Amino acid sequence: MSTLKHTKKTFTLNSGDKIPAIGLGTWQSKPNEIRDAVKYALLAGYRHIDTALAYGNETEVGQGIRDSGVPREKIWITTKLDNTWHHRVQEGIDASLKALGVDYVDLYLVHWPSSTDPTNQRRHLPDWDFIRTWQEMQKLPATGKVRNIGVSNFGIKNLERLLNDPSCRIVPAVNQIELHPNNPSPMLVAYNKEKGIHSTGYSCLGSTNSPLYQDPTVRHIANSKGKTPQQVLLMWGLLKGWSVIPKSVNKTRVEQNFQLDGWELTAEEIDQLSSLKDRLKVCGDSWLPIQVFFGDDE
Template sequence: MSATSKTYTLNTGAKIPALGLGTWQSGPNEVEKAVEIALRKGYRHIDTALAYGNEAEVGRGIKNSGVPREEIWLTTKLDNPWHKRVSEGIDSSLKSLGVDYVDLYLMHWPSSTDPDDLKKHYPDWNFVKTWEEMQKIPSSKARNIGVSNFGIKNLEILLNDPTCKAIPAVNQIELHPNNPSPKLVAYNSSKGIHSTGYSCLGSTGSPLYKDPTLLSMAEAKGKTPQQVLLAWGLQKGWSVIPKSVNKERIEKNFELDGWDLTDEEVKKLDGLKDRFKVCGDAWLPVKVFFGDDE
């Protein structure tokens, strides 16, 4: 498996690198260096969001790396209180990142939140209207558009609306062996939507790292548990964006070439019984996860 050069072709014809660096939950003054380290190691896919508050650091890391902008796949996301201001949202992100365009612009959540009260939804707005506005973004600013944290129920609402002219290129969702969401991944694929897995390592303090199946498999292969989890995701057919700010781990996570998981090993990880979500929806004014994606 040549994970480091592997790409997936989106429904737009664009090619998204299979392996990227995630930047969620990275502390201030850590992201700039992490992005620079990743790009110098060979990563060509960086994922951020307005909500993470680190777009400016990501932009500096890109510049410091010396890697030409056109060689990098850069993803950012529209924050919930900006749903009525899509045009301003993309412009704000481009300014913070210090770039002319992003390769992928995602609606971060299917939740159109009132900026004056984050516990309330706009009474006269929903994510269908947000998508209508996203479809108007010039390709010179966002080469591809997509969604994040959309389950089957909300995807059906979006795709069946007459205003939906562009099928999302990507649906970025939580994906790891304890939250594999096979029905949702299959639904995405059936509609020509690529799945990107966030929290693909189960996030900080994950119960996955106590899982005897994963630990024994990693030990037997002479790999880290993180490397095994990333190989599992890539072999399932989605892109993965592991987050780290640690130089050694960033570099290790990129060392996936020249080995594979066997079909039996993939099945063993598929068969892990525990279930947990890193990212729930209790903090949002509306429910977005309905437990129907397994």
């Protein structure tokens, strides 16, 4: 009988801190749903909760954490700096900490490499970009408000620009990116690894009403294992080497998504999932004032 404990698995970041491999994502959750979802998740054993200022749910996330009774120090909290706050990083983290009701977060990410004008979100700030944002982010660990800093939605082109800038003193601990078998981004994942940046996969189930649930290969593997398609997709990500943050507000699904102990996929099954021909990107950049995805990360 296998005793593999994926729910206890962590990945060691370049800072030395250990990020739990499985977390609860909270993007696109409706108001008044996420408080209970966070509580369900923590009581089911999750120890990683992912949120963002832009999601508008940090207050509910904090309430769910307190409702669970799980001590703060046992929970990894990730949140993110919104695009319109790039030029006021200190205010951004203070706003998130106040909403969450905590003294620090374990990981603070630049949500997008787009510094947006607060008065017109279709306009990029003319005198500011993510290089200057990162200069401000690098000041945060010394304040005690943030344990680790990282980025999200950064492709190779923007990472190269950031890492090669003389002002970059801290290599991002994490790059949170869209990762699922219809958007595997092997070149970007390999680049992250080469630079010592951990990958976290968001939309790891392909998002709401994902076509992956009906994919014949996914369904065949799920049926052969006696698992749900969601569990198979999460296991694929874990075995590929990144952390996963599936989103659900349904108590049963929250619990099912965490039932990943005692089994694995074979190397052949991993390869089959990695080789799906269909491509789907949940998050594009057409809503931003600048292009951030360049199609060169595959």
